[in-house]
Amino acid sequence: MTNNGFLLSSAPNFRDLGGLRTSSGHTVRTGLLYRSDALHTIDKEELPVYNGLGIRQLVDLRTEHERETLPDVTPEGADYAAVSVQGPQADGANFSAALADPEKARAMFADGLAERFMFGVYRELVADATALEGYRDLVERAAKGPTALVFHCSAGKDRTGWGAALLLTLLGVDRATVVSDYLASNERQENTDKWMRLLAANSGLSWEEVAPMTRVRAEYLETAFAHADEIYGSFDTYVTEGLGLSTDTVDRLRHRMLT
Template structure:
């Protein structure tokens, strides 16, 4: 058996996946704390370097949940930690607002129509609304929560940049665990300091698209307003966060309780 590595959510765990981090350590309602070493969120996991492999394999990860689209998964397959089961859990269809937008950036005419002159910002708000109501998203996020509540841990879930699809997944899990909204937003915004890999990729795409970096930048960073749009849409469509959990995601109270029992100490 390999050495198990214990880490906190401070600093960089993996230099080759800078947005890989532990959701543990946050205070939960009722005085508990989210356990360390149980839930990890990340950016792309095809980038894990050879020097990072001992740490990556030593985290005790038993489930890897890939939130990307089929196109992304096929083109950039994950490196799965030793002893972990890989599962693809899409939260976007190929025709969703955020589905495979990189393909659009490779087509100059399409890129200008979709993202130029402030359209990228509007695009991002649309992505967050779809993550709340799209049927594929509802199925995918329900699956993520159920796997965190019932499946083997530790668990890591990720998308490409680890900021939007993963960001909403982390916000959902932390909210279910009773973490204060201000802390949830702070965890979400921490992705902005961890986008080195995404910046390289997005700058390359922007050059191909003929768009300026300023036009593309709203898609390369997270903003509090993006996450607040999702929470506001939750209230608009389902009446409350609890309504979203029960009526939208279809999660049982037993699953939520199991998640809390497992993740809070």
């Protein structure tokens, strides 16, 4: 681990989901399931650490445009999988383009609208057909292996945040712990801040107007859980009917990931 407490300084939101306790007294195994921000940023100096983690699957949750613009550094011996959780026309997939257009940026994000935008993104991650397909794929890959697996988006906080919340909840981690893991992303946004400040400067918006999109809030995640309840009646029904995950897949995930 690097001196700043991060596994990888060049990808500060790269972290192990292992070590968390479940409500039934089990523990999520370490070294099997990682979450991260963008992985095109890995420094050459950190490649030995990155390659030494034994990662066998890299799951990229970004859109096609993001993947092509900033291709990942894939660990040695790992399979790469593009698994989008946002369609190309989704609002959450197009915010950077909107920020490049000052008129559009003001219409979408000024005067408190950025916060409303974020709540919409989280509802979209639960309800959108592309998201349902993508998150099902993520869980099935984690359950089937080979492990270890890392999944990521750009900032590692929203698309990845819901993916982590989904996996941890399936493993039996209680909601308060899930939220705590989610909020840990706020101290790991150095890379995100750099490019968001550039986008904000070009948009004509103040940093304060853009700020709701640069951090996670417990209310954002709770909106996703509440939307799953609203649509499906419960989280469990969201899993079985929305995501279409079988009991066998969830059992295999728990067998692989819990000790």
